[in-house]
Amino acid sequence: MLKIKDLHANIDGKEILKGINLEVKPGEIHAIMGPNGSGKSTLASVLAGSEAFEVTHGEIVFNGQDMEDMAPEERSREGLFLSFQYPVEIPGVSMVNFMRTAVNEHRKHQGKEALSASDFLRLMREKKELVELDSRLANRSVNEGFSGGEKKKNEIFQMAMLEPKLSILDETDSGLDIDALRIVANGVNKLKSPENATIVITHYQRLLDYIVPDYVHILYKGKIVRTGGKELAMELEAKGYDWIKKEVEA
Amino acid sequence: MDTITQTLEQAYLSRYNDNAELINASCGATMNSHREAAREKFEALGIPTKALEDFLYTDMQPFFNHDYHIDFKRTPEKTDLYQVFKCDVPNLNSHLVFTVNGWFYEKNLLKQGLPEGVIIESLAEASKNHPELFEKYYNQQAKESEDGTVHLNTLLAQDGLFIYVPKNVVVEQPIQIINILNSQDELMSNQRGLFIIEENAQAKVLVCDHTETHNHYVSNHVREIFAAESAVFDYYLIENQHNRVKQIISTFIDQEAKSNVLGNIITLHNGVTRNNSYVKLSGEHAEAHLYGMALTDKDQHIDNFSFIDHAVKNCTSTELFKYVLDDNSVGAFRGRILVREGATKTMAYQTNRNILMTNDAKMYTKPQLEIYNDDVKCSHGATTGQIDEDALFYLRARGISESEARILLMFAFCDDVLENIRLESLRERIKELVEKRFRGELSKCAGCAICN
Ligand SMILES: Nc1ncnc2c1ncn2[C@@H]1O[C@H](COP(=O)(O)OP(=O)(O)O)[C@@H](O)[C@H]1O
Ligand SMILES: [Mg+2]
Secondary structure (H helix, E strand, C coil): CEEEEEEEEEECCEEEEEEEEEEECCCCEEEEECCCCCCHHHHHHHHHCCCCCEEEEEEEEECCEECCCCCHHHHHHCCEEEECCCCCCEEEEEHHHHHHHHHHHHHHHCCCCCCCHHHHHHHHHHHHHHCCCCHHHHHCEECCCCCHHHHHHHHHHHHHHHCCCEEEEECCCCCCCHHHHHHHHHHHHHHCCCCCEEEEECCCCCHHHHCCCCEEEEEECCEEEEEECHHHHHHHHHHCHHHHHHHHHC | CCCCCCCHHHHHHHHHHHHHHHHHHCCCHHHHHCHHHHHHHHHHHCCCCCCCHHHCCCCCHHHHCCCCEECCCCCCCCCCHHHHCCCCCCCCCCEEEEEECCEECCCCCCCCCCCCCCEEEEHHHHHHHCHHHHHHHCCCCHHHCCCHHHHHHHHHCCCEEEEEECCCCECCCCEEEEEEECCCCCEEECCEEEEEECCCCEEEEEEEEEECCCCCEEEEEEEEEEECCCCEEEEEEEEECCCCEEEEEEEEEEECCCCEEEEEEEEEECCEEEEEEEEEECCCCCEEEEEEEEEECCCCEEEEEEEEEECCCCCEEEEEEEEEECCCCEEEEEEEEEECCCCCCEEEEEEEEEEECCCCCEEEEEEEEEECCCCEEEEEEEEEECCCHHHHHHHHCCCCCHHHHHHHHHHHHHHHHHHCCCCHHHHHHHHHHHHHHHCCCCCCCCCCCCCC
């Protein structure tokens, strides 16, 4: 589904990703862990097509397509979804208008007709329940005045609306209390199928109790320095990030 | 060579001299009685140049520097304007009135449905029919103006619109005015308006400016509004002109105690526009709300000037102006707020926010607060920036195309100005118009945007 080969990326001339290799197959869950500043969010943004970063080397192939020249919106329509670490507040753009536009752009891409107003509202209602998103939030502007937890739920709500093939969840757990964490994890698990895949970026092991990964990768200084099963996450939690830093520096 | 060089001002003065008889014949004595003083003021002040602080960003001389035709005599309108402009604003039943080249349309159908005592009339007629009201109100605000173009209007004005809403009367449906410029000539129009909203009365006025032909026009409007104690008055100005129209609209508003006035100036398309809004809060607990937005592109030029005079204590004013400037267009906003010595417990808030869509678009913004006491809450803020790249990426990352995402963001940017339209059917319709404008679907001059 996703193949990343020797990916290098810069921002303002500074190299952040220094040769990433990763393969994700349908049905798999991958966790990417690593200390702050390792480049996890950078990797997520580059995958989603952010123009703030410059890919200097390597390639990303998604569903057999080279993504190099694909705009963020095309990647999204092809089934890639990024749950932002810091969802953006957009005053004046209503959630309803935003989601209707997004869903219909996806449908157009799939050769389907736009949803009728009533079908769209039904879909909204159904997906809101999945992540227990407060109904009132859906009537507000995108993320405006949402608490940290509400913003994260809202990301998963959007994921549910768009039914992506590959979801990248960038620290969707950070700042969530345990109840909200369960709701979010539950939502992700309900959306899981043998055809889609998930990359969970997290700093802590806790989320992985709820979303159980097939692989755990440790990203450090722009490189994947270790890959293992879910026990690697446990080990990391027990020994701390200093352990991995020392191992790599050695 | 033996040419006599005449200044621009002298040229207009001789236009007056040559046509004084015609001009005066159409109006009542009170209107005419102000012309002599106006002539003196105009001679003394002249047409503003950039040398004047209030005109830093827009030189008014080129507006007038052209041999315009002036319709000193009303040309009868052959078409039935009620047939041409059919309003399709859902639920917007309005009292519809037309002016053509500054003249009140002779076939305006008004009488039906207006509450008793309400007058909507040709200004020229009204000046003859209601001398007592003209004595009391006409030119009372405008005569103090420091802007020569206002006095030029007083000198040349022959007609326009008169609205009178008597005490305790509520006009529920908006009064919709369509100002049409339609001429084979390059035309100057000096329209004048006088709106009197008596104590505890209410009315809403929607003005749509519309140009029928592609000629050069200059239109120099002056409007005076009097809101008596506890009056509630809204006026919405939709400017949707073409690139060859130069327009100055000077609106004077005098507010008595507890009155509440909302002005919203929406510039969708223009050539060169200068809107002057003068608000005087003369009675305690009066509230003034002044909003505006402008969407410009190509070489358009928009300049909003406001002057809010807090003359007494306990009054509130809010101002919010938002511009989206594309291509080479130029925007200016200058907001003066004067809080006089006795005007304690004043609340005055001013905000101007702008988005530049290109590197060539320009915005000049300058607040000017003069506060002469300590017991006030005043704030002002101005920002000019680009579209928020993070928001743009967020929308695109959900599958929304870049162009659509930009429209969503520009529309969102203007949202709070539009939300302040105090009539739902009108708000929805204007939102549609603005969205059409962003999508490039708004016809620039074929038919009135609100009505066709
Ligand atoms: N917009 C940016 N401008 C400059 N540097 C950035 C920007 N975004 C990220 N970086 C730098 O890239 C590195 C990796 O950041 P990031 O990908 O956010 O790490 P992580 O998500 O693993 O905490 C950091 O050193 C950070 O300072
Ligand atoms: Mg991060």
